[in-house]
Amino acid sequence: MKLDLRYNKDFLAGLLMLAIGGGGMFMALDYPFGSSLRMGPGYFPRVLASIIILFGVFVLIRGLRTQERVNGPWGFKPLAFIVASLWTFGWTMEHAGLLPSLAAMFFIAAAAGSQFNWKEVAILTVFMSIFAVLVFVKGIGLPYPLVGGF
Amino acid sequence: MEMFDNLLLGFQVALSLQNLAYCFLGVFVGTAIGVLPGIGPLVTIAMLLPITFNLAPVPSLIMLAGIYYGAQYGGSTTSILVNLPGETAAVVTCLDGYQMARQGRAGPALAIAAIGSFTAGCVGTLLIGLFGPPLAEVALKFGASEYFSLMLMALIAAACLASGDMVKSLAMVFLGLLFGIIGTDVNSGMARFSFGVAELTDGIGFTVVAVGLFAIAEIVRNLERTEQHEVFTGKVKNLMPTLADLKVCAFPIMRGTLVGSFFGALPGTGPSISAFCTYMLEKKIAKDPSIFGKGAIQGVAAPESANNAAAQTAFIPTLTLGIPGSATMALMLGALTIQGIAPGPQVMTQNPELFWGLIASMWIGNLMLVVLNLPLVGLWVKLLKIPYRWLFPSIVMFCAIGNFSINNSPMDVYLCGIAGILGYTFSKLECEPAPLILGFVLGPLMEENLRRALLISRGDPTVFFTRPISLGFMLASILILVVMVIPAIRQKKEQAYAEGGG
Numbered sequence: 001m002k003l004d005l006r007y008n009k010d011f012l013a014g015l016l017m018l019a020i021g022g023g024g025m026f027m028a029l030d031y032p033f034g035s036s037l038r039m040g041p042g043y044f045p046r047v048l049a050s051i052i053i054l055f056g057v058f059v060l061i062r063g064l065r066t067q068e069r070v071n072g073p074w075g076f077k078p079l080a081f082i083v084a085s086l087w088t089f090g091w092t093m094e095h096a097g098l099l100p101s102l103a104a105m106f107f108i109a110a111a112a113g114s115q116f117n118w119k120e121v122a123i124l125t126v127f128m129s130i131f132a133v134l135v136f137v138k139g140i141g142l143p144y145p146l147v148g149g150f
Numbered sequence: 151m152e153m154f155d156n157l158l159l160g161f162q163v164a165l166s167l168q169n170l171a172y173c174f175l176g177v178f179v180g181t182a183i184g185v186l187p188g189i190g191p192l193v194t195i196a197m198l199l200p201i202t203f204n205l206a207p208v209p210s211l212i213m214l215a216g217i218y219y220g221a222q223y224g225g226s227t228t229s230i231l232v233n234l235p236g237e238t239a240a241v242v243t244c245l246d247g248y249q250m251a252r253q254g255r256a257g258p259a260l261a262i263a264a265i266g267s268f269t270a271g272c273v274g275t276l277l278i279g280l281f282g283p284p285l286a287e288v289a290l291k292f293g294a295s296e297y298f299s300l301m302l303m304a305l306i307a308a309a310c311l312a313s314g315d316m317v318k319s320l321a322m323v324f325l326g327l328l329f330g331i332i333g334t335d336v337n338s339g340m341a342r343f344s345f346g347v348a349e350l351t352d353g354i355g356f357t358v359v360a361v362g363l364f365a366i367a368e369i370v371r372n373l374e375r376t377e378q379h380e381v382f383t384g385k386v387k388n389l390m391p392t393l394a395d396l397k398v399c400a401f402p403i404m405r406g407t408l409v410g411s412f413f414g415a416l417p418g419t420g421p422s423i424s425a426f427c428t429y430m431l432e433k434k435i436a437k438d439p440s441i442f443g444k445g446a447i448q449g450v451a452a453p454e455s456a457n458n459a460a461a462q463t464a465f466i467p468t469l470t471l472g473i474p475g476s477a478t479m480a481l482m483l484g485a486l487t488i489q490g491i492a493p494g495p496q497v498m499t500q501n502p503e504l505f506w507g508l509i510a511s512m513w514i515g516n517l518m519l520v521v522l523n524l525p526l527v528g529l530w531v532k533l534l535k536i537p538y539r540w541l542f543p544s545i546v547m548f549c550a551i552g553n554f555s556i557n558n559s560p561m562d563v564y565l566c567g568i569a570g571i572l573g574y575t576f577s578k579l580e581c582e583p584a585p586l587i588l589g590f591v592l593g594p595l596m597e598e599n600l601r602r603a604l605l606i607s608r609g610d611p612t613v614f615f616t617r618p619i620s621l622g623f624m625l626a627s628i629l630i631l632v633v634m635v636i637p638a639i640r641q642k643k644e645q646a647y648a649e650g651g652g
Contacts, residue, residue, distance in 0.1 A: 035609060039337075049328065070578050075574070083568075083570055087564055089550040089563055090561075090562075102547065105543070124543060128547055136201075136551055140200075
């Protein structure tokens, strides 16, 4: 039976390389290439992108031949929550200060796990926030307002 | 002897009360973070790098060296007690270390790891003192073509000798190079791949990529499975190994130190390959190879020594040539640059107190691990018992604050999230992130040296093959590639990593 392409390890790896290499090549076409004597800003990126595309093609075709499966399931849910917690932290830091940012970060990050308990996360948030304030603000002297934007 | 004068200067610097305090602080914090499951030395340093920014150059580097050693030791502790390697190099330690812990011999395993590391650290320190200065002298003669070929060799070695698929690792190197040149081109002033984002014209910070690719990706990997890891619950007692243990380990520690020192000094290779090689070597020459994997103390002593010797001698190319041999070394170089010191052969002559102070403090850091950290094992074990559902949000917090504090800007945190998505995808597709990181650091340097070499040679690419030193590096790169393509040798490498379960 043919392996679902969504789980074909090398096919996907090759596809990713093709996407990055292709995107890089597309953007680098706008940068002057120059010559070997006087390399322009587009020279090195285009060389790199071409090599990446070649690798991508090779790995993609190899994936179609070997049909090796990705190990385990795709963890889209934890990935989404963890990344969202980081992004929220960054945004809130700019607009609301350290403590609200930490609270938001902890609750979103904790939701990535399989067990989520409001009370426990709240205690963890308080505890780690005190730690962060003591170490990063009082200790190292990072200039972050505890509440309020920059 | 000049070497002893130099080392003496180093110890004078490192033994000041203030520097000792920073060294200890580094070792302590490094171990505390490094002991957390799934966090290896690289991520620990990346996360803690910002806290050293406000210090003067010497104490900041000394603290970093302490963090480095602490993190590495913390990683061994996790490997032995929880069977969770923080990075590839520690995979080997898991094999026999965890078995020893299950047999109630966690104490001796931890102690022998520290003793082996310390022995290796002593030898490594001497080797740096011995080979550093002459190598720096040679490096002063390097031109652009030599540097380019050297970096190429380092990248090829890193990709070919790493665990995992060679083709994909090579591709990762090129991806890293491409990501590395994001930002303003120094020659033309043109912003490349900046997507119109102002912050991207300064390039992407190294810590952002390292934390995203390793720490964030690792957290998600741990969360995607719901199964629980068997955590060591017993008490660590009888810390000291018996005399018989020490006797059995003496030669493995020496052999491990030799192998590790060799691989560490070569750019591009490092702790992981030396740990795997020594383990294979010990198994091969053992009278009874069947004891390996079942709690043989040599199986912990040898790779831990190799690992640490390599970590130490990796400073030779890093400090004398200014070319980091591994991702971790790249971080150390980044820290130097942030302190306003241009890495390269001139560091040794222009900042002797920094160079030798750092070397001496690495030795002191090693010693601190033995005398201070072993008694603290109980504390580390307690850290390990913290449930993962409390740990991972806290790790995310360190990553978030650490990245935010680099430029006090949310952009680095956003980028770290993107790096995390990429890192998780790469790790699912079994594309090694370590070669990417090295390429990422070397990207701008390689482009600059390629450009300069071609300018000097009037656009003639044969310059890389006509200058003798450059030719040597080129031949070495080709040799590594050809050798790894030979099926028999590739199988041997794969077998070495397979035995390590890595």
